Amino acid sequence: MHELGIVFEIIKIVDRFVAENDLSQVEKIVLEVGQLSSAVPKFLESCFPAAVNDTPYAHTKLEIIIIPAMAACNSCHEQFNLVEHRRVCPNCHSDQSTLLTGREFSIKEIVAC
Amino acid sequence: MKPFKVIEVKESIFEDNNKQADLLRMQLKSDKTFLLNLMSSPGSGKTTTLVKTMHSLKDVLNIGVMEADIDSDVDARTISETGVKVIQLHTGGMCHLDADMTKQGLNELEHEGLDLVILENVGNLVCPAEFDTGACKSAAILSVPEGDDKPLKYPLMFSVIDVLLINKIDTLPYFDFNYEAVVERVKKINPKIEIIPISAKTGEGLDRWTNWLQTEVNNWKNQSS
Numbered sequence: 001m002h003e004l005g006i007v008f009e010i011i012k013i014v015d016r017f018v019a020e021n022d023l024s025q026v027e028k029i030v031l032e033v034g035q036l037s038s039a040v041p042k043f044l045e046s047c048f049p050a051a052v053n054d055t056p057y058a059h060t061k062l063e064i065i066i067i068p069a070m071a072a073c074n075s076c077h078e079q080f081n082l083v084e085h086r087r088v089c090p091n092c093h094s095d096q097s098t099l100l101t102g103r104e105f106s107i108k109e110i111v112a113c
Numbered sequence: 114m115k116p117f118k119v120i121e122v123k124e125s126i127f128e129d130n131n132k133q134a135d136l137l138r139m140q141l142k143s144d145k146t147f148l149l150n151l152m153s154s155p156g157s158g159k160t161t162t163l164v165k166t167m168h169s170l171k172d173v174l175n176i177g178v179m180e181a182d183i184d185s186d187v188d189a190r191t192i193s194e195t196g197v198k199v200i201q202l203h204t205g206g207m208c209h210l211d212a213d214m215t216k217q218g219l220n221e222l223e224h225e226g227l228d229l230v231i232l233e234n235v236g237n238l239v240c241p242a243e244f245d246t247g248a249c250k251s252a253a254i255l256s257v258p259e260g261d262d263k264p265l266k267y268p269l270m271f272s273v274i275d276v277l278l279i280n281k282i283d284t285l286p287y288f289d290f291n292y293e294a295v296v297e298r299v300k301k302i303n304p305k306i307e308i309i310p311i312s313a314k315t316g317e318g319l320d321r322w323t324n325w326l327q328t329e330v331n332n333w334k335n336q337s338s
Contacts, residue, residue, distance in 0.1 A: 002209070002240045004207075005207045005211075006126060009127070009129065009211075010126055013122075013126065013128065013129055014122075017122055017124070021120065023120075027117050038239055038240070038243055104125075105125065105127065106124055106125045106126060106128075107123070107126065108121070109123075110120055110122055111119050111120075112117060112118070113115040113116060
């Protein structure tokens with residue numbers, strides 16, 4: 001049910017954006033979802049139709065861009081994917097790193113008129 | 114018909130909620146009410162801990178409790194037996210509370226004149242960590258039987274809280290729970306956190322917890338004046 005609440009939140013933001021920019025029709029909503037954000041893209045997609053049913057966005061498409069979970073090693077500064085390497089630097093095997101990307105969860109853009 | 118165009122939004126999904134949460138905190142500051150967001154997994158002893166906390170603080174502070182639950186009032190009834198003001202919030206199937214729901218709850222509770230309001234969030238270590246409720250401080254309870262790997266599995270929860278209560282500490286001899294490892298794991302993601310071992314059942318450590326809470330309530334009030 002986590003994703004459903006998030007989709008409602010997305011619709012609230014789009015609603016406000018549409019009103020502020022005097023738009024009449026939204027064709028597509030583009031999200032950026034980090035690999036480490038707690039939302040599962042597949043579930044976002046599957047609950048989207050239910051959430052937009054009976055709203056002005058019933059025919060709006062949803063596109064999700066996945067942002068990889070990248071980190072920089074605190075010891076050797078190697079940049080690596082945290083999920084693939086299970087949080088351990090593939091170069092020097094340190095488990096201390098600083099997250100660069102992957103927690104994003106935002107509306108990147110909308111296609112509208 | 115106007116042509117469709119790509120319009121940059123660049124807004125965090127949590128932006129709207131974060132703004133609401135900041136507004137709510139400002140309101141609470143002028144009302145001199147300290148709101149604590151209490152989170153944990155189901156079965157960690159949240160309600161028992163709350164009941165014990167109410168017993169030791171209800172004579173010194175005016176307290177209110179908001180019980181968030183998907184669909185029951187079991188916890189609210191238990192808490193109301195302590196004599197403090199309590200309301201039940203039903204999240205209607207949602208797994209967390211957001212700032213707007215918290216605000217509605219506070220209005221329903223009629224929090225004017227209350228020194229401390231505790232929000233017992235939905236029992237879950239994932240979603241409540243994502244949404245700022247507008248609380249002044251956040252706490253979580255981890256109980257010994259749940260295991261010492263929880264900070265590794267749910268790092269976000271352990272990074273957003275100000276205080277961690279490690280409950281059921283009296284059962285430590287019976288479980289493979291490495292207390293030092295938990296402290297180390299939690300401090301690594303959240304160096305400023307306060308960690309307090311307690312047993313809501315035996316009362317161990319509860320003084321330190323209620324002292325922490327009382328100090329925070331006083332600090333909040335002094336900041337507002």
